[in-house]
Amino acid sequence: MRKAVWLVFVLLAACASGLVGVIEFPEQARPLLPPSTAVLLPPPLPAPKRPKVVRWLDQNWSEADRFWSHHASQGTATLPIPYDWFMALEQPGLSIFFTPGLLSDSDYLARMGFIPSPKTLNAGKKELQSYGYGQAGVSRPVAPTTSLHWAEADNRDGLPVGFARTKVPVDPRDGKPSLDRIGLTCAACHTGHIEYKGASLSFDGGPAMLNLNALERAVSLSLFYTLKAPGRFERFCNRVLGPQASADDREKLRAGLAKIFDSIVVATRASYALKDAKGQEDTPENFGRLDALNRIGNRLFYEDLGGPAGGATLAPNFHATDAPVRFPALWGASWFALAEYDSSIEQPLVRNVGEALGVGALIDLDGGPDGKKLFASTVALENLVWIEDLLRGGDFFSPEAGGLRAPKWPAALFPDDPAWKVDPARIEKGRVLYAELCAGCHLGPVDDPAFDKAYPDKALRHSDGWMKNGTLKLREIPVAVVGTDPAQSQVLRSRMIEAPSRFGLDPRQDLGEAWNCGAALPDASGTALPFGVALMDAVDHIARKSMDQRGLTEDERKAVFGPRGNCPNPEPMAVYRARPLDGVWALAPYLHNGSVPSLYWLLRPADQRPRKFCLGARDYDPRRVGYPADPSCAPGETLFLETDDMGRRIKGNSTAGHSFEGDSAGRPGVVGRALNDDERNALIDYLKTL
Structure with missing residues (x-):
């Protein structure tokens, strides 16, 4: 009997020890657990870092402009919970000995790639300097002549760059009062950040190194733990309602929390079922x-439109996320005639409203009994207009006219470090190589008078790409020619959606007649439409509805839309556009799908490039200009892979194309002749100066 009791005691002790191990050391326990259990562990994240030096690079914006662009709401409700709930949730980790920190803690979110930001620019000088701020200055762009005016940015709770508090007096979907929501701004995905030997350098308009999936997963798990873990709901409730809240109010809050979590579970299961049924994979x-x-x-x-509740009717509209891209740079982009990597969108307002919808602006797609509410939304039209003007400025070649400029190579911050120095002789040689190998696609440099003088026929200022409406038509290279991964180029062309008949989408009338698109429109009628055309048409309706909500006059509407139309690219072939290379040093990883870790590897033959490397550390390599090609990831970093364990190519992850090899270009995927080491280093040094 004693032996049996002792055995039970030993087994219970072992189970308790194992449970403590899983709770306190989840990363060590993760490989030992079945997937169905491991998914309940907090998302793995890189270790926290404390930089010694923090800087924002000068890009022709005042600090007031920068702060506003980081936190001015686009009208989005990106996360499925109210703002105050987000601020009250705890991090999705368990501990027997400690109370977990808050999910909104800036240091925690920084581990997902978000950049810390001050609460206000009125803080003390020392505090501002800890965020890389410290210079005075206020400037605002000149907005179109409308009644629209930018709304103040609100970061009173000290959230990172890209988080905004969205005030929603009335939910457009049901007409009921709504709590404030937590939304992401365009700065979340389009603000770059690198680290080097304890220095943290950030720059606006660059590709973010954030993990949005980790944020989404952390929120979902935090909701789960709040509902299930002892003591969590009580702490959450006290933060949201206060310790004196009634039992009824507490129970209503619990029910609301459970409803949101259940909807996430249903949506997740439905997405897996749809992907399985369609043979698709993320x-x-x-x-x-x-x-x-x-x-x-x-x-x-x-x-x-209802997601899983729509059943078979909406199933055709769902697609796996299988064409990931590196976040594109924004400097100069407002001047490009067509946006997106595949040159697919012409109208800036449609591009920006579409982006706001993608990160969760609330929208009425039912319309009510009379259909009058259809397309009403929380899109912050005024702020989208202001951010576009703030990015664009008044003259592509004149910083004095405002606009975001590319960050300059920050060698001055590391005067004694040879890795950051550029060689004048190599720059001269690199300029010649740029004219030979790069200018044919990427056009002349934005700001290099020496290049313009030496190669006036290739100077960007005199390029034949400048159009009558003041935009720059970039070179569009067929995907079959450049040879880079084709997945992104097919999304808007090959994906089909079923638009509800109540939308009344009629591309021939809505786009063809209103914007004189003519032959640019594909043959499309009825409710089954190509995704790209349906998106342009639907967002056009949503933008116009937003103008209706604000009572804009016809002249104001024209001013907000500007001189550009809303027509598809008439190019019949799948293409990728080649943008000017100003600030290219800050755009790693390279190619549109972020499949090449540095300029050094981009300028080598494609078959020599790394097939896997780690992302998430942000440790910059100034010699090779980008990130290390190291496949040994630290905990929490993510591994880029071109192929899976079976050797099968992963859709969207090709490292091929844009290759420098052989005697000359001409073969598919080859854009220039092979470079020797001296030439490669010379071209890299020149590219650092752009």
Whole structure:
């Protein structure tokens, strides 16, 4: 009997020890657990860092402009919970000995790639300097002549760059009062950040190195733990309602929390079932990469229409996220005639409203009994207009006219470090190589008078790409020629959606007649439409509805839309556009899908490039200009893979194309002749100066 009792005691002690081990050391326990259990562990994240030096690079914006662009709401409700709930949730980890920190803690979110930001620019000098701020200055762009005016940015709780408090007096979907929501701004995905030997350098408009999946998973797990873990709901409730809240109010809060969590579970299960039924598979988006276009399509034409509740009717509108791209740079982009990597969107307002919808602006897609509310939304039209003007400025070649400029190579911050020095002789040689190998696609440099003088026929200022409406038509290279991964180029072309008849989408009339698109429109009628055309048409309606909500006059509407139309790219072939290379040093990882870790590897033959490397650390390599090609990831970092364990190529992850090899270009995927080491280093040094 004693032996049996002792055995039971030993087994219980072992189970208790194992449970403590899983709770306190989840990363060590993760490989030992079955997937169904491991999924309940907190998302793995890189270790926290404390930089010694923090800087924001000068890009022609005042600090007031920068702070506003980081936190001015686009009208989005990106996360499925009210703002105050987000601020009250705890991090999705368990501990027997400690109370977990808050989910909104800036240091915790920084481990997902978000950049810490001050609460206000009125803070003390020392505090501002700890965030890389410290210079005075206020400037605002000149907005179109409308009654629209930018709304103040609100970061009173000290959330990182890209988080905003969205005030929603009335939910457009049901007309009921709504709590404030937590939304992401365009700065969340389009603010770059690198680290080097304890220095933290950030720059606006660059590709973020954040992991949005980790944030989404952390929120879901935090809701789960709040509902299930002892003591969590009580602490959450006290933060939201206060310790004196009634039992009824507490129970209503618990029911609301459970309803949101249950909806996440239902949506997740439905997405897996749909992907299985369609034979589709997600490509991991991980740090610095996101399938934005497919996400926007899923949000607008599936989730906002009811998601799983729509059953078979909406199933055709759902698609796996299998074409992830590196977040594109924004400097100069407002001047490009067509946006997106595949040159697919002409109208800036449609591009920006579409982006706001993709990150969760609330929208009425039912319309009510009379249909009058259809397309009403929380899109913050005024702020979208202001951010576009703030990015654009008044003259592409004149910083004095405002506008975001590319960050300059920050060698001055590391005067004694030879890794940051550029060689004048190599720069001269690199300029010649740029004219030979790069200018044919990427056009002349934005700001290099020496290049313009030496190669006036290739100077960007005199390029034949400048159009009558003041935009720059970039070179569009057929995907078959450049040879890079084709997945993103097919999203808007090949994906089909079923638009509800109540939308009344009629591309021939809505786009063809209103914008004189003519032959640019594909043959499309009825409710089955190509995703790209349906998106342009639907967002056009949503933008106009937003103008209706604000009572804009016809002249004001024209001013907000500007001189550009809303027409598809008439190019019949799948293409990728080649943007000017100003600030290219800050755009790693390279190629549109972020599949090449540094300029050094981009300028080598494609078959020599790394097939896997780690993302998430942000440790910059100034010699090779990018990130290390190291496949040994630290805990929490994500591994980019071109192929899976079976050797099968992962959709969207090709490292091929844009190759320098052989005697000359001409073969598919080859854009220039092979470079020797001296030439490669010379071209890299020149590219650092752009």
